[in-house]
Amino acid sequence: MKTFAAAVALAIALPAMPLAAQEQAEAPASPQWVETSNAYTQKLIEFEASLFPTSASSAGYEQYDGLVNDMALDRDERYLAGARALRAEFASAIVKESNPYVRQDLQILIDALDLRIAENELERRYMLEFSEVPQRVFRSVGALLSEQTAPHRRAKALELLQRYTGTHPGTEPMTELAKRRFEDSRGEGKIGPFVVEVRESIDKIPTFASGIRELFATYEIEGAEEALDAMDAQFADYASWTEEVVLPEARENPRLPEELYALALKDWGIDIDPREAMSRARRGFYEIRAQMEALAPQIAAENGWEETDYRSVMAKLKERTIPNDEIEAYYRNVNAQLEDQIREHDIVSLPEYELAMRVASAAESAAQPAPHMRPPRIVGNTGEQGTFVLTVGNPTAGEGEAYDDFNFPAASWTLSAHEARPGHEMQFAALVEQGVSLARLLYAFNSVNVEGWALYAEAEMLPHEPIEGQFVAQQFRLLRAARAFLDPMLNMGLISREDAERVLREEVLVSAPMAKQELDRYQYRMPGQAGSYYYGYRKLLDLRIEAEVALGEKFNERAFNDFLLSQGIIPLDLMAKAVREEFIPSQR
Structure with missing residues (x-):
């Protein structure tokens, strides 16, 4: 819940x-x-x-x-x-x-x-109630022990860990409480967690334990040894219990009951029939792939490559790997170039402060393998900034093919536009500067609102990127269209995981670790969420064209984009209402 x-x-x-x-x-x-x-x-x-x-x-x-x-x-x-x-x-x-x-x-x-x-x-x-306690502890401790958290709050991380481990007076270990709730949730006909999820949760426990120790050392929180030692013992015991008790109850088929999947779609903000969403996404998939096929020969000609199909061109681009120790500096340079383009073409009003960015720790990558934005405090912000967190691998993918989807130059443009500027980072910067009611801030949020803007931001920057960046921008968009039909197809039993993986590997051209991350996301990590990107993006594009047609020569790109950001993270039907009733009349 x-x-x-x-x-x-x-x-x-x-x-x-x-x-x-x-x-x-x-x-x-x-x-x-x-x-x-x-x-x-x-x-x-x-x-x-x-x-x-x-x-x-x-x-x-x-x-x-x-x-x-x-x-x-x-x-x-x-x-x-x-x-x-x-x-x-x-x-x-x-x-x-x-x-x-x-x-x-x-x-x-x-x-x-x-x-x-x-x-x-x-x-x-x-459902049986299974909690990934070590990951929960890592996330909660990491929220306090963070460069984005005010220093005076960090000392509370010790009490938090003590309460989690039962070393604080009057408390019990969270692992024991979670076991108790699992047993209490048993009932005839109930299903357990997906077997792969359970096995991976066991494998990641040492990573989270070392990650928590690293956080306490980094922020020099004293007096934590008793709680940390208790944590290590409890996590090890929880791993054994999960293997002995939960694993036998785990389900082999990742599909959710139909009612739960339908509710998940609604919760993520997808308010149309999944079959209609699939149909729209498949049409988009064809069109986007055709655009990649049109760009590929131009890139091949510029580089003197004999193979001109989009698959071969993508393989060549991925060979230009950015070393892990240089990736942050490289992305900083790309972000600076994007900001120059935003100013030159008057696309949106930029924040005046420098973008914050860093590379994720191993534990952070285990918890969230994809690059992402960690936003700042929104209400009453006192100077905290959002942080663009770069990951360089998927720790759960195991040995084998490299995770090479974000660490080559052509990929840096659209990823930066999505996560940083003018994407998520600017979304939350606007909230800090302008403020909205708490209901819209905390309860109107859904993935269609948030991810729709980030994909729209990618589209805004695409014409101002080098051709290799445009090519990968189309590949990322192809992935979002694939998500919008593969997620519901998998969850409705209309395609096998093997066939879905073939689409991702052979058509979308993602790496094996990335394909695994995607499929895990569709099937058991966040069923229904993946389709929200493409759905929100198409709704915002439709609204943009509606405003252009209504205003004609009076349409101003920066004014429109600033207005969208000023509305906060609200449902897109409310956004459309604001554009029609406030923005368009004001521009006239």
Whole structure:
């Protein structure tokens, strides 16, 4: 079940600030409707944080630092009762409120609660509850021990680890609590986690244990040895228990029950029938592949290569590997060139500060193998920046073919446009600078909103990149179209994993480790999420052309893009409404 922060953290974490600080920072400048909306949203934030404080802490609410989630056996019943009571309160309020923005925000909260309630009920009906505790501990500790976290908060990482390991007075080890909930979730007809997921979770435990030790050493948190030693012993015991108890209950088929997959699509923001989404994506796949085939001979001619088909050209481009110790500097240079192009062509208003970037640790790569953006604190930001995190491998892929999808020059352009500028980094920079209501900040988030903008950002920069960068930009877009039909096909039993892998390897041209990462994502890590990229991108393109047609010569690219960013991470139907009712009239 996803809480307000956990839902966001699946794609990117959304840090915020303490409740009291929010009130102090927002009250003088916020419109009255925002204050009214926030008062409702605070009730939901505080309720969920009372049960899931690690999510609240990761989101930046300092009063929950050092606390761990409620793992009592009756937690879900208490959550459902509280969620239903709040939903009824919001449903009553929406009838009474006259401000349309407050009503929109109340509907956002109601929709979020409906999803949480449905997820809780369906998961309890169908699934055994297995927790990857070591990864959870690593993520929670890493949220506090981070360059993006204020130094005064980091000391709480010790209390957090002590609570996780049961070395804090009055606590039990999280591993034992998780075992207890697994046993309590047993029931006739229930299915366990996917067998591959279970095996990989066991294999990654030493990586997370060493990663946690590394974090405590890096940030010089003293007094942690007892808790760290207890952690090592408990993680080893949990690995044995997982192998002996959970693995025999694991399912061989990764497919979810149909109801759960349908709800997942809705939660990620995909609001059309999956068969229609598949049909649109297949058409797009053909068109994008044709564009790659058209570009390939030009690249081959420039480089004097005999083979001119797109597969051969991609193989040649990947031979130009950037060494791991040079990859950060290389990407910094590419980002600087992209920013120059943004200014020259007046595409969007850039932040004035330098982009933050670093290479991921081994434990971070194990938790999230793909390059990604770690956003800053959003509400009440005091100077924290988002960070573009580069990964150089997939630790779960094993020995064999190299993970070569991002470490060659031609790939750096579109990846930077997506994760950095004008993509995710600018999305969150705009939120920091302009601010939105808490409902839109924490509960309107879904992958269609967020990833749609990042793919749109790629498209904005494509004409201003070298031809090799344009070629790989089309390959990345080809991957997003493939995701939009392979994910539902796999989850609806319309294609085998082997055939899906063939599409990714032979048509999309990703490496074996990348293909494994993709298929794992579709089948059991985040079923339904992968299709949100292409769906959100196409919706934003449609909105862009609608604005161009309506305004003609008065259409201004930078004004349009700045307006989209100013709206925050809101559902795209609300974005379209704002463009039609606010942006277009204002430009006329």
